[in-house]
Amino acid sequence: MSFSVQPDEIVGIADRVRLALDDALDRSHALRDAVEALDVVLGGLPPARAAFDEVARARVQLSRGIVSRGRSALSVLRSVVLAYVEADGEMAVSTTRAETGSTAFDPARFGRAPR
Numbered sequence: 001m002s003f004s005v006q007p008d009e010i011v012g013i014a015d016r017v018r019l020a021l022d023d024a025l026d027r028s029h030a031l032r033d034a035v036e037a038l039d040v041v042l043g044g045l046p047p048a049r050a051a052f053d054e055v056a057r058a059r060v061q062l063s064r065g066i067v068s069r070g071r072s073a074l075s076v077l078r079s080v081v082l083a084y085v086e087a088d089g090e091m092a093v094s095t096t097r098a099e100t101g102s103t104a105f106d107p108a109r110f111g112r113a114p115r
Contacts (some may be wrong), residue, residue, distance in 0.1 A: 007081050014074050021070045028063035035060055 035056040042049035 007085050010081055014077055021067050025067045032060045
């Protein structure tokens with residue numbers, strides 16, 4: 001079966017994206033742990049701690065948001081690809097049925113007389 005969109009290629013790319021998002025989440029956890037450890041060390045230096053927190057905590061939240069939204073996008077992509085493949089399969093069955101059924105294509109209906 002030939003598709004105008006190749007679902008197997010999309011699934012392969014989506015799988016690589018999923019693995020990259022998993023890796024990004026692991027790195028986000030490592031970043032969060034490092035930020036928390038540095039936060040403790042900077043406890044005696046309130047101005048440095050506040051400045052660091054302002055920058056670092058926002059990056060931790062951003063990385064977690066990227067992973068969350070990326071996973072949501074992959075979920076939607078999965079649904080779209082499944083619907084596409086299912087609709088294409090249904091169309092193929094309908095076309096085959098129409099070709100073999102009693103309601104065969106009549107070119108005269110479109111202004112051409114049959115030969």
